[in-house]
Amino acid sequence: MDDLHKFKVGIMGGTFDPIHYGHLYIAECSRHSYGLAKVLFLPSGQPVHKNRPDIIDPAHRVRMTRLAIESNPFFSLSTVEVDRLGPTYTVDTLEQLHEKSAGTEEFYFITGADAIMEILTWKDVARVFGLCRFIAVTRPGYSLAALNKILNDLTPGQRAKIHIHETGGTLISSTEIRMRVSHGEPIKYLVPEGVERYIITEGLYIPKINME
Numbered sequence: 001m002d003d004l005h006k007f008k009v010g011i012m013g014g015t016f017d018p019i020h021y022g023h024l025y026i027a028e029c030s031r032h033s034y035g036l037a038k039v040l041f042l043p044s045g046q047p048v049h050k051n052r053p054d055i056i057d058p059a060h061r062v063r064m065t066r067l068a069i070e071s072n073p074f075f076s077l078s079t080v081e082v083d084r085l086g087p088t089y090t091v092d093t094l095e096q097l098h099e100k101s102a103g104t105e106e107f108y109f110i111t112g113a114d115a116i117m118e119i120l121t122w123k124d125v126a127r128v129f130g131l132c133r134f135i136a137v138t139r140p141g142y143s144l145a146a147l148n149k150i151l152n153d154l155t156p157g158q159r160a161k162i163h164i165h166e167t168g169g170t171l172i173s174s175t176e177i178r179m180r181v182s183h184g185e186p187i188k189y190l191v192p193e194g195v196e197r198y199i200i201t202e203g204l205y206i207p208k209i210n211m212e
């Protein structure tokens with residue numbers, strides 16, 4: 001099947017600890033601008049590239065992702081990465097999706113400008129380029145100049161598979177949300193209501209006081 005007739009599918013990968021409007025916004029903007037038929041949200045399992053030991057239980061991250069996307073008919077959830085035991089390599093997931101689609105779908109991996117720089121250092125980067133295109137969305141605080149420098153080292157074929165998408169962007173990050181919750185500050189309007197409620201009900205991101 002030639003590329004023109006393939007279904008374009010967005011893949012929005014992330015730790016989603018927690019998921020926030022920044023994630024939903026870049027997924028929706030990418031869907032709209034690149035004519036994606038749907039966007040698959042892919043919470044990471046045990047991320048290889050994230051050096052934070054205190055990432056919360058995948059079950060919480062999956063539930064929050066489900067709550068966050070439920071109002072958008074173009075968004076769906078995939079738990080393949082959290083269901084896999086051991087460290088997660090997104091390249092394996094992409095390969096799996098590719099095989100399953102039997103060449104009928106073309107994958108667009110949606111990432112922030114910070115994450116694309118990490119991705120380009122993956123050991124299997126050449127293999128990744130055979131499996132998907134990238135939509136790299138600008139993110140406040142991350143310079144395009146740094147990204148462009150890395151892009152210059154790619155082959156012309158690889159470079160052509162990265163689409164830089166400049167949006168106004170949002171300043172939101174999961175780090176900020178975790179900090180705000182731990183300080184008792186509001187997160188309303190930074191995350192969907194269902195996610196806010198879930199965080200409060202489950203008591204997530206509140207530091208545990210050691211009473212011993």
Ligand code: ATP
Pocket residue numbers: 013014015016017022023026110111112113114115116137138139140169170171172173174175176
């Ligand atoms: P943390 O602060 O814990 O790193 P995060 O907000 O960066 O969390 P991730 O789950 O690490 O969220 O990110 C998943 C993807 O979403 C990454 O590709 C990241 O670059 C992108 N992303 C997250 N927030 C934004 C934002 N505000 N604007 C653009 N891209 C974003």
Ligand code: MG
Pocket residue numbers: none
């Ligand atoms: Mg991040």
